[in-house]
Amino acid sequence: MLMNKNYNRYFKASTQIKLNEQTIFGTVNIVQQGEFPENINFNNILKKLEIIVPEHFIQNLDGIYVGDYDFLLKRDLNALYKDGVIYVMPEQDDEQDVYEDIVHEIAHCVEETYGMDIYEDGKIEEEFLRKRRALLDILKAYGYNEVSDAAYGNTEYNKKFDEFLYLMVGYPTLTQLTPNLFVSPYGATSLREYFANCFEEYFARRQYDHVKKISPAVFEKIELLLGIN
Ligand SMILES: [Zn+2]
Numbered sequence: 001m002l003m004n005k006n007y008n009r010y011f012k013a014s015t016q017i018k019l020n021e022q023t024i025f026g027t028v029n030i031v032q033q034g035e036f037p038e039n040i041n042f043n044n045i046l047k048k049l050e051i052i053v054p055e056h057f058i059q060n061l062d063g064i065y066v067g068d069y070d071f072l073l074k075r076d077l078n079a080l081y082k083d084g085v086i087y088v089m090p091e092q093d094d095e096q097d098v099y100e101d102i103v104h105e106i107a108h109c110v111e112e113t114y115g116m117d118i119y120e121d122g123k124i125e126e127e128f129l130r131k132r133r134a135l136l137d138i139l140k141a142y143g144y145n146e147v148s149d150a151a152y153g154n155t156e157y158n159k160k161f162d163e164f165l166y167l168m169v170g171y172p173t174l175t176q177l178t179p180n181l182f183v184s185p186y187g188a189t190s191l192r193e194y195f196a197n198c199f200e201e202y203f204a205r206r207q208y209d210h211v212k213k214i215s216p217a218v219f220e221k222i223e224l225l226l227g228i229n
Contacts (some may be wrong), residue, residue, distance in 0.1 A: 024050050033067035034090040036098070042066070045099045052203055053106060056229055061109050064102065096183055096201070100204040107199035112194060112226065118195065118221050125155060126159050127195045127217040131181050135188060138177050144169055148188040155191035162189050183207070183214050200210070 017063060022030040024046050028205070036042055062084040069087050072080060079088045079101035086105040092098050113168045118124065121196055136152040147164045165174060174185040181190050187197030200219040212219040 022046075024064075025055055025090070028058055028061050028211075029063040031063055031065045033065065036066070036090045037092075040090075040092065040095050040098060042098075043100065045095055046098060049102060053103070054152070054226060057110050057113075057225070058105060060084055060113050061086065064088065079105050081108040084109075096204075100200055103204035104196050104200040106203075107196035108192065110199065111195060114225055114228070117224065119191075121218075123217040124195060124221060125191055127152065128155065128191050129216060131194075132188070135178060135187055138181075139169060142177060157192065159188040165189065180214060183210055187215075195221075 024030060028047065032042070064086045066088050068091070070088060072078070072087060072089050077089070078092060078097075080084060081087075086102055086109070088101060088105075092101070114141060132152045136149060145166050146163075147161055151158065151161050151164075165171075165185065169177075171185040172190070178185075178188075183196070183201040184197055187194045189197075194215070195218055198211050198215045199222065201207045202219075202222055208219075211222070
């Protein structure tokens with residue numbers, strides 16, 4: 001037991017030492033505390049971020065940390081934005097997955113900086129709730145009654161609702177039943193995830209027309225944010 005603990009401490013210390021100190025945009029610290037699989041070149045991802053993401057979007061982003069963090073493992077998350085830092089798990093399928101995860105978390109950072117510009121007029125919320133009502137009609141018609149009707153009207157993240165969509169209905173079924181409702185099923189999770197999901201589709205997959213067609217209110221706000229300097 002003690003041996004293991006000591007070994008872990010040594011291992012952690014040695015990986016810390018290996019850190020290649022690096023920044024992107026001149027201000028965002030890159031801290032690598034875990035190794036990506038061989039097929040993922042993190043530098044390629046970082047270069048792409050610098051090209052695609054406008055600099056004013058990351059003004060509150062202090063760092064991107066890569067590692068097997070307990071708080072990600074416990075919640076079964078691939079990435080998380082918290083207090084100015086994006087945490088990413090290194091064990092992912094390919095470069096595009098990691099890139100999309102980071103862009104998604106940048107959306108949450110942007111929400112923090114430009115929350116008023118994004119949400120104050122209520123247009124995105126209105127669009128989101130309209131989609132949730134359509135979702136309710138469709139899922140009830142197919143016999144999915146595991147959550148209350150009121151749950152569809154809640155814009156906040158709710159674990160039970162998330163699990164209902166992800167585990168009970170399942171994303172492949174959701175995609176089939178609601179092809180033109182959300183850019184991808186995760187967008188149905190909450191208002192903030194609705195925004196981040198569209199942001200990811202726009203900046204990581206560059207499907208501008210898709211966002212414009214499915215979620216015009218979010219598209220409009222993204223265009224507005226691009227114009228802020
Ligand atoms: Zn998110």
